[in-house]
Amino acid sequence: MNAFRKSLTLMAAAIAVVAAPAQAQSIPANKQMRIIVPYSAGGTSDILGRKLAQQLGEHLGRQVIVDNKAGAGGAIGTEATVRADPDGTTLLLHSGAIATEPAIKSRLPYDVTKDLVAVTTVVKGPFALVVSNDLPVKNVAELVAYAKANPGKVNYGTPGLGTSVHFASEYFKAMSKAPITHVPYKGASAALTALMGNEIQVVIDPLSTAKKYAEAGKMRALGVTTAQRTNLWPQLPAIAESGVPGFDTAVWYGLYLPAKTPPATVEMLNKEIAAILKSDAMRKWLNQEGLEPVADTPAQSQEFLRKEIERWKLLAKSAGIQAE
CATH class of the missing domain: 3.40.190.10 (Periplasmic binding protein-like II)
Incomplete structure (x- = not known):
């Protein structure tokens, strides 16, 4: 009986080792995992990024850091993500500016709809x-x-x-x-x-x-x-x-990976982030920051980004907004 119980214990331990970090095994364990925030420290993007990094690190059982790469309206951090290894170790947390930037800049060194893949739209807020x-x-x-x-x-x-x-x-x-x-x-x-x-x-x-x-x-x-x-x-x-029928826009933040990241890694990270965002503690913290969790699927988030870019390109053209 003792041998049988010992066998069950060893089997359970083996399953736990395979199942829990099986999620993280698709991301190289020997590389630092980071969330690039394309803005300076102290702003909403940075605060949100650090909260996500801490929570994601706890979920994956590894350290996740925030890497602030500010400059050029977010373009420096975005380009760094595009050029990073597509192995899940580098994520980009960007604001809605990721959709407005292509609307006014025709010579960006990347195309966010082709060179990045969405993990999820993290949050929205008015x-x-x-x-x-x-x-x-x-x-x-x-x-x-x-x-x-x-x-x-x-x-x-x-x-x-x-x-x-x-x-x-x-x-x-x-x-x-x-x-x-x-x-x-x-x-x-x-x-x-x-x-x-x-x-x-x-x-x-x-x-x-x-x-x-x-x-x-x-x-x-x-x-x-x-x-x-x-x-x-x-x-x-x-x-x-109260005066402008049909008006609707919001502040939002999304998480992205380099375009060639394996779909399984994208899906895994989507599920981990969704679990974080759906927790009562995280929702309470976000509400204090004037935000609400979204946690949509990668496909939904990718389509949302495409529509936002299209929307703002039309507005830029009609309003004559051009980069200086």
Whole structure:
């Protein structure tokens, strides 16, 4: 009987060794695993990347680090991922700018739809439209009416040309037909500072930071950019319901691998990330950051990226947005 029990114990241990790390065995164990974040440390991309790296490392039983490769609007980090070995050791965590960049730059050293493969769309969240406290409007309809009645007097700020915030703002301008003027800044914090000083009158900003400043009375929030209201700020109406019907856009982040990564590795990482994102603790943490988990399939994420690029290319063409 003891020999039988010992045999069962050894068999169970053998199964555990094969099954648990069988997932990780498709990724070389002798190489450092990393998530490239194509922005500087401290921003939302970096914070999210570090949270994912820590959780993924725990799930796979190995260290996963964040590698910040900032510059050129995310192009440096993206190119580093494209050129990395397609063995699952290098992932890219990119914002919606991965779709706006191809819309205005025709000479990129890569094609994100061909040189990368999507693992999953990690999270989405609404932007919030906020205005200066000095602007005499209380809702989106009043903002649009005021801008039309005062052409040349309403300016909107962004973290820079071609950013996802720039495209969201131009989308609002196109949908509302409000004559507002773009003023680019070197970063989101600079644009918000300008708004609080009434140098500009409008900013579309990720919900977490916009909510913090609005609740502190430093600016006025008029609406969220998603098609419906969000549970993350339920009292704030959607722009679509308060003056611009059909308006719908969001901040989002996706995970990508070099294009020739084996499908089995892509699927394995998709399942691991999905398990992380669906946990109650992770959902709670994301909600505090103004985000909600998505965790779609690789195919769904790839198609979402394709449609986003197509969408923003059309807007760039109609609005005359070009890289400087």
